[in-house]
Amino acid sequence: xxxxxxxxxxxxxxxxxxxxxxxxxxxxxxxxxxxxxxxxxxxxxxxxxxxxxxxxxxxxxxxxxxxxxxxxxxxxxxxxxxxxxxxxxxxxxxxxxxxxxxxxxxxxxxxxxxxxxxxxxxxxxxxxxxxxxxxxxxxxxxxxxxxxxxxxxxxxxxxxxxxxxxxxxxxxxxxxxxxxxxxxxxxxxxxxxxxxxxxxxxxxxxxxxxxxxxxxxxxxxxxxxxxxxxxxxxxxxxxxxxxxxxxxxxxxxxxxxxxxxxxxxxxxxxxxxxxxxxxxxxxxxxxxxxxxxxxxxxxxxxxxxxxxxxxxxxxxxxxxxxxxxxxxxxxxxxxxxxxxxxxxxxxxxxxxxxxxxxxxxxxxxxxxxxxxxxxxxxxxxxxxxxxxxxxxxxxxxxxxxxxxxxxxxxxxxxxxxxxxxxxxx
Amino acid sequence: xxxxxxxxxxxxxxxxxxxxxxxxxxxxxxxxxxxxxxxxxxxxxxxxxxxxxxxxxxxxxxxxxxxxxxxxxxxxxxxxxxxxxxxxxxxxxxxxxxxxxxxxxxxxxxxxxxxxxxxxxxxxxxxxxxxxxxxxxxxxxxxxxxxxxxxxxxxxxxxxxxxxxxxxxxxxxxxxxxxxxxxxxxxxxxxxxxxxxxxxxxxxxxxxxxxxxxxxxxxxxxxxxxxxxxxxxxxxxxxxxxxxxxxxxxxxxxxxxxxxxxxxxxxxxxxxxxxxxxxxxxxxxxxxxxxxxxxxxxxxxxxxxxxxxxxxxxxxxxx
Numbered sequence: 001x002x003x004x005x006x007x008x009x010x011x012x013x014x015x016x017x018x019x020x021x022x023x024x025x026x027x028x029x030x031x032x033x034x035x036x037x038x039x040x041x042x043x044x045x046x047x048x049x050x051x052x053x054x055x056x057x058x059x060x061x062x063x064x065x066x067x068x069x070x071x072x073x074x075x076x077x078x079x080x081x082x083x084x085x086x087x088x089x090x091x092x093x094x095x096x097x098x099x100x101x102x103x104x105x106x107x108x109x110x111x112x113x114x115x116x117x118x119x120x121x122x123x124x125x126x127x128x129x130x131x132x133x134x135x136x137x138x139x140x141x142x143x144x145x146x147x148x149x150x151x152x153x154x155x156x157x158x159x160x161x162x163x164x165x166x167x168x169x170x171x172x173x174x175x176x177x178x179x180x181x182x183x184x185x186x187x188x189x190x191x192x193x194x195x196x197x198x199x200x201x202x203x204x205x206x207x208x209x210x211x212x213x214x215x216x217x218x219x220x221x222x223x224x225x226x227x228x229x230x231x232x233x234x235x236x237x238x239x240x241x242x243x244x245x246x247x248x249x250x251x252x253x254x255x256x257x258x259x260x261x262x263x264x265x266x267x268x269x270x271x272x273x274x275x276x277x278x279x280x281x282x283x284x285x286x287x288x289x290x291x292x293x294x295x296x297x298x299x300x301x302x303x304x305x306x307x308x309x310x311x312x313x314x315x316x317x318x319x320x321x322x323x324x325x326x327x328x329x330x331x332x333x334x335x336x337x338x339x340x341x342x343x344x345x346x347x348x349x350x351x352x353x354x355x356x357x358x359x360x361x362x363x364x365x366x367x368x369x370x371x372x373x374x375x376x377x378x379x380x381x382x383x384x385x386x387x388x389x390x391x392x393x394x395x396x397x398x399x400x401x402x403x404x405x406x407x408x409x410x411x412x413x414x415x416x417x418x419x420x421x422x423x424x425x
Numbered sequence: 426x427x428x429x430x431x432x433x434x435x436x437x438x439x440x441x442x443x444x445x446x447x448x449x450x451x452x453x454x455x456x457x458x459x460x461x462x463x464x465x466x467x468x469x470x471x472x473x474x475x476x477x478x479x480x481x482x483x484x485x486x487x488x489x490x491x492x493x494x495x496x497x498x499x500x501x502x503x504x505x506x507x508x509x510x511x512x513x514x515x516x517x518x519x520x521x522x523x524x525x526x527x528x529x530x531x532x533x534x535x536x537x538x539x540x541x542x543x544x545x546x547x548x549x550x551x552x553x554x555x556x557x558x559x560x561x562x563x564x565x566x567x568x569x570x571x572x573x574x575x576x577x578x579x580x581x582x583x584x585x586x587x588x589x590x591x592x593x594x595x596x597x598x599x600x601x602x603x604x605x606x607x608x609x610x611x612x613x614x615x616x617x618x619x620x621x622x623x624x625x626x627x628x629x630x631x632x633x634x635x636x637x638x639x640x641x642x643x644x645x646x647x648x649x650x651x652x653x654x655x656x657x658x659x660x661x662x663x664x665x666x667x668x669x670x671x672x673x674x675x676x677x678x679x680x681x682x683x684x685x686x687x688x689x690x691x692x693x694x695x696x697x698x699x700x701x702x703x704x705x706x707x708x709x710x711x712x713x714x715x716x717x718x719x720x721x722x723x724x725x726x727x728x729x730x731x732x733x734x735x736x737x738x739x740x741x742x743x744x
Contacts (some may be wrong), residue, residue, distance in 0.1 A: 036602060087601075094597035137597055177593055177605050218595045220603075270597075306600070
């Protein structure tokens with residue numbers, strides 16, 4: 001620039017060719033993966049190569065989604081069967097889950113004709129290793145990846161969104177590590193720290209709640225962090241006409257901590273994940289019947305999370321709990337003609353009773369029941385558990401021990417609700 | 426255990442900070458500063474944040490000027506120091522519960538009695554606790570020359586070497602993509618056990634006259650085991666110069682109450698056995714009927730009913 005006359009108009013730099021952009025996201029993703037997993041990242045790379053191979057081989061088939069799902073299923077099962085050592089596998093689980101979700105969604109989107117053609121290898125790898133979502137997620141569609149690569153101008157709302165997410169993630173990390181484990185001994189001093197660890201019944205429930213809160217906030221931390229990384233990388237916006245909104249939301253902590261229903265909890269836990277499960281598993285398996293579809297969905301989720309016994313137990317229990325809650329509340333809302341459904345009623349809802357005190361009280365009761373279920377389920381993720389246990393996943397005996405300590409209360413309550421539902425039906 | 430350990434650990438550190446100060450600055454009244462435990466626990470002068478009163482309080486004259494300055498700068502510290510001291514005394518009583526010297530404490534500024542201030546001429550007792558074995562003194566604390574990193578001696582070393590790393594996993598649904606880790610301090614009991622272990626292995630030393638004058642001026646006096654067959658003490662060992670009194674009978678000079686009236690274990694051949702604890706004076710045996718509540722059951726709601734159980738206890742008491 002030196003010596004040249006001052007220019008009033010700087011021409012825009014020539015646009016990068018598409019493949020260069022995809023390649024750069026691959027490089028960024030590889031760097032991030034290597035930073036977090038070092039050489040263990042080969043397992044993720046292997047999975048992605050396998051996926052593209054299958055996609056390429058079945059490029060003329062109409063069931064690419066199914067083939068990809070089966071490939072991933074076999075790969076994950078082999079990994080779970082101790083093909084890889086447990087600690088490594090457990091560490092890679094999150095990244096693998098993202099790859100699996102992206103590949104399966106791509107396959108089904110192609111089958112449904114939502115995407116015109118099988119993406120080129122560079123595009124595919126760029127999508128899989130997109131630097132903003134490779135480590136912590138969240139899952140995003142291929143279409144939104146393409147939009148992100150097209151790139152939008154960085155603006156003040158973008159910066160605001162990133163800093164908000166980062167700040168919230170740090171706060172959640174702090175709560176998870178430093179506040180939740182001492183919630184009932186220091187922050188709300190109901191019991192002494194040691195008393196809480198004695199095996200008294202009431203203390204056990206308080207401990208379970210502490211563990212659950214700690215686990216929840218750890219998950220929100222990852223959620224907000226993934227929001228931040230994805231937004232930083234230029235993804236996670238919606239466009240309405242000319243209005244660009246950076247509104248990626250991964251989890252809604254308030255809906256989980258102060259829930260209306262368990263259904264609300266499981267959707268607010270990880271919104272992209274639940275939308276993925278909804279559109280690629282639940283809708284595809286609806287032909288089996290609602291209950292079977294619910295169970296298949298939770299089974300798929302358990303498989304994606306790694307086939308550890310405790311996660312499968314939690315997710316299947318969640319399946320039963322949400323199903324029973326859903327049908328019971330539906331029946332009650334019909335009987336009383338009131339807004340008692342698992343989901344919040346829209347403003348102009350057809351029920352007669354909407355804002356009465358007893359309706360609110362009943363909803364509150366279901367909310368309290370949801371908190372009770374959450375404490376019960378969360379008790380498994382004990383903060384005092386051994387580090388090796390946490391790194392390798394919890395075993396079956398541990399799950400059974402923890403739940404029998406709480407006398408299987410949540411399962412009994414769910415069973416009771418189901419019996420009640422059959423009685424009034 | 427975590428926060429307890431942490432808090433206890435902080436207390437330990439405070440105690441250590443103070444005791445090391447007391448070693449360097451107030452050698453001549455080492456042990457006296459323990460008396461602030463009575464100050465802090467008997468009055469509520471600390472609850473108001475006005476530290477003027479603190480400074481004027483005559484009981485705080487037990488502290489050196491630098492310690493008082495520390496307290497003036499951090500008004501809450503005295504609370505922590507006081508509760509740290511209480512834990513330390515509890516631990517001392519627990520560790521020494523079976524010995525003739527069972528860590529007796531008194532009200533007033535000399536909390537361990539006169540025994541602590543004896544033998545100051547030999548260099549000041551680091552732990553301030555005499556015993557049958559002698560009063561251990563930390564060798565490093567004696568070296569008046571170079572007292573750099575190891576000044577705090579075995580206590581801090583234990584606190585740091587017994588620290589354990591704890592981690593928590595964060596990742597999608599509990600996977601271990603990232604971990605947050607922190608160091609957890611050992612429990613007070615761990616440090617107490619470690620020090621008691623060192624105490625049991627403490628050996629008597631004498632000033633050696635090996636080495637040139639120049640070396641001894643730089644490093645301080647050279648310590649040799651009294652028994653030439655023993656290894657020379659390392660930096661981590663507890664040593665003592667002076668034999669302790671036997672603590673058997675009342676002695677006005679040391680301020681010891683003696684072991685008369687202590688309960689002993691008739692079947693034990695160790696230090697808590699009647700033979701050793703009563704110093705051969707014999708013991709009297711009496712039976713005592715103790716009524717306790719037992720077989721308690723909880724009735725919904727909210728009532729607890731118990732039975733009264735009467736047990737006969739056999740007690741041996743030193744003459």
